[in-house]
Amino acid sequence: MRTAAAPNPPDLVRWPSASARSYRELGFWRGETISQALRRAAESDPHGLAVADPHNRLTFAELIGAADRRAAGFAELGLRPGDVAIPQLPNCVEFAVTMAALWFAGIVPVAALPVHREREIAAFIAQTQAAVHIVPAADALHDYPAMAAGLPGDQLRITLGSTAPAGMIPISQVSASPRDFPATDPSGLALLQCSTGSTGVPKLIPRTHDDYLYAGRACVDACALTKDDRYLAALPAAHNFALISPGVLGCLSAGIPVIFSPTPSPGDWFAAIEREQVTLTSLVPPVALTWLAAAGRRDALASLRLLQIGGATCPPALAERIEPELGCRLQQMFGMAEGMIACTRADDPPATVVNTQGRPVSPADELRVVDATGRPTAGEGELQVRGPYTIRAYYRADREARAAFTADGFYRTGDLVRLLPGNVICVTGRVKDQINRGGEKIAPDELEDCLLRHPGVYDAVVLGLPDTFLGERVCAVIIRSKTAESEPVSVRGLMDHIRSQGLAGYKVLDRIEFVAAYPSVGVGKTARQELRMALTAQLTKEAR
Secondary structure, three states, X not given: OOOOOOOOOOOOOOOOHHHXXXXXXXXXXXXXXXXXXHHHHHHHOOOOEEEEOOOXXXXXXXXXXXXXXHHHHHHHOOOOXXXXXXXXXXXXXXXHHHHHHHHHOOOEEEOOOOOOOHHHHHXXXXXXXXXXXXXXXXXXXXXXXXXXXXXXXXXXXXXXXXXXXXXXXXXXXXXXXXXXXOOOOOOOEEEEEEEXXXXXXXXXXXXXXXXXXXXXXXXXXXXXXXXXXXXXXXXXXXXXXXXXXXXXXHHHHOOOOEXXXXXXXXXXXXXXXXXXXXXXXXXXXXXXXXXXXXXXXXXXXXOOOEEEEOXXXXXXXXXXXXXHHHOOEEEEEEEOOOOOEEEOOOOOOHHHHHHOOOEEOOOOOEEEEEOOOOOEOOOOEEEEEEOOOOOOOOOOOHXXXXXXXXOOOOEEEEEEEEEEOOOEEEEEEEOOOOEEEOOEEEOHHHHHHHHHOOOOEXXXXXXXXXXXXOEEEEEEEEEEOHHHOOOOOOHHHHHHHHHXXXXXXXXXXXXXXXXXXXXXXXXXXXOHHHHHHHHHHHXXXXXX
16 A cells, blocks of 8 residues: 655646636636536436447446446545546556546546657656556556656556556555545646657646536537537547547547547548447547548448547548548547637538648637747638636746746647638648657657767757658657778668667658768858758658
8 A cells, every 4th residue: 555645736827717617617617627517418328328339338327337446446546636547558448447447536638648658657646756657567568567667756556457566556455435525626637648749758738627628528528519429539549639629528428429440540440430330439630540541441431420630630632532532521629638629510600620730629618820930820820729617837847837837827738720711720741840740749859859868979950851651750860980991880870879878769760861961051150940840851852
């Protein structure tokens, strides 16, 4: 049993009191916790299907019962309300049971992804003093228990495996008779979402019960969902897109069943859609292209009425193909883990659905577009947002917050947009020096730092090159060190080196170029951003 003292309740930067009062009076915030929302959904249809994967199925009553027992099991291990947990789980019924159990026990989960590795998880532990890390069993791609065992800290380590290595607890043993827990504050911390930002250092995004549940309800309404719908969690379930747009949590709290697909295979997704009569799912553009390539199985998608595409801008050429080739309606999604979500609607004209990212899901979302000097502009500029589910600061990251938020509480998204009539958003690019590879944001500085740790690398510049399928591909332009001339560093050697650094799995190099020198971008200074721009222009021109 864990006996160490629980940390103080996590700090949280709240909305100004006047804004909070207004959001409550308007009914956006209902004073309900995630635990209460899930229980309410279960009470309305206890015997209806709640969650399913290829191996397990639970009704709403069974989901609540399993989560109650697991919450009590967490308490038996010494975990307390206000503790922080890092559940790093794949798409499966156990994801829903574990997340619900944490909320029932008043424990705050960090929405870690299966692709996170030692560097990211260690940073989460350091930021939150997490009390427990929950991981899958070892699989062919990664040994999660071994990774958990090697991380610093005295947190409990729990695995989904039926057996556990020394020092770890199998999840099957985390169970006890249900008990009562202290009431949770609906305006208190419910979840810590993850955002890498432009530095590569993981930032944590504090979401409250009030604001996160409202985001889910607003997305359910924007999608015009009913309890007859079924959602397929194809993308990683902890990702904000797949969790609350409306995703797993938005659907479950509305009484809508969620089907989990544990593998990133279009064939498995198509089979799940056909088997479970799924009506809605969400994808990033590269995955949507794989679906189009498999459109010979279109008959399996007969029940699918709505396909959400987000995480990265959907090219119009791709958007135009969705309905005629897959037989379902496209809904473009645009948003951020920090808050604001926009989408196209069923009554939007085809040109809006194909060429824009729609309008905000909340009437209280405030949008403004500013130029490079920070002044409002009617043309293209950076989008800034504020509203009832957009945070006002990062978690325990004051320096990053000062850069990301304006003095009057607007979040600087880093997205270049044009605002069309009716607050319709058309995304045109990025302000921040960041690579968007298939919806995953990659900081060039972090990869450059890793490459420069290789003895055969004198200098490295990482940049994003335009790509039809991924949006951008990651390219490293390398100058070899003179000490490596007798034994030149190879592409394979650099790839192995990157993998050995403990970075998330999506932080990869798609291309490596070796050069003798970089183009000149200034006199007497190193201007990384200008250098990336020059190299991007050069390599893009060569590829034409």
